[in-house]
Amino acid sequence: MAAAPQLRLLLLLLLLCAALSAARRERQPPVRLFTEPELARYGGQQEGQPIYLAVKGVVFDVTSGKEFYGKGAPYNALAGKDSTRGVAKMSLDPADLTHDITGLTEEELKSLDDTFNNVYKAKYPIVGYTSRRILNEDGSPNLDFKPEDQPHFSITDEF
Numbered sequence: 001m002a003a004a005p006q007l008r009l010l011l012l013l014l015l016l017c018a019a020l021s022a023a024r025r026e027r028q029p030p031v032r033l034f035t036e037p038e039l040a041r042y043g044g045q046q047e048g049q050p051i052y053l054a055v056k057g058v059v060f061d062v063t064s065g066k067e068f069y070g071k072g073a074p075y076n077a078l079a080g081k082d083s084t085r086g087v088a089k090m091s092l093d094p095a096d097l098t099h100d101i102t103g104l105t106e107e108e109l110k111s112l113d114d115t116f117n118n119v120y121k122a123k124y125p126i127v128g129y130t131s132r133r134i135l136n137e138d139g140s141p142n143l144d145f146k147p148e149d150q151p152h153f154s155i156t157d158e159f
């Protein structure tokens with residue numbers, strides 16, 4: 001028996017949605033894992049090269065914020081590395097340009113989360129994660145890494 005017209009329309013729509021979502025997945029470049037030297041290649045020193053910056057181990061493409069992070073720009077020091085501590089403390093002191101959040105105050109941690117959510121996640125595409133976010137220096141798993149908490153996380157995109 002032929003399906004009712006509404007049912008056929010629904011099936012057609014479902015097929016269209018599946019095709020569109022597959023096409024979108026293919027267009028997005030897969031996210032990457034960055035070691036420190038790899039991330040350092042995207043510090044904005046070379047004209048035409050994308051500029052990347054990591055906060056909380058998430059690597060953002062901040063090329064559209066060239067006026068902040070490009071060569072000679074005020075926050076260029078934050079680029080090409082995980083600058084979590086500097087962002088938390090609003091500091092450009094080289095000693096603060098690290099992933100290390102040891103000893104930060106509640107206020108600094110709150111400020112870090114605000115900037116992470118309202119500036120970085122809101123403005124810039126995510127291109128990957130720092131390798132440190134997945135593994136500790138000794139190669140053991142970093143138990144703070146929760147894939148399910150990651151924005152846009154999809155196992156097929158990541159690996």
Ligand code: HEM
Pocket residue numbers: 065068075078086087089090091092115119123
């Ligand atoms: C005299 C000191 C500073 C002034 C007057 C200042 C001013 C500003 C202004 C006006 C913006 C917003 C720009 C916009 O959205 O168009 C901004 C953004 C920002 N500032 Fe500062 N800032 C100062 C120091 C710092 C320091 C020391 C840091 C260290 C981390 C910092 C980190 C940032 C970041 C991460 C953003 C967001 C940039 C983005 O949208 O990607 N600022 N600042």
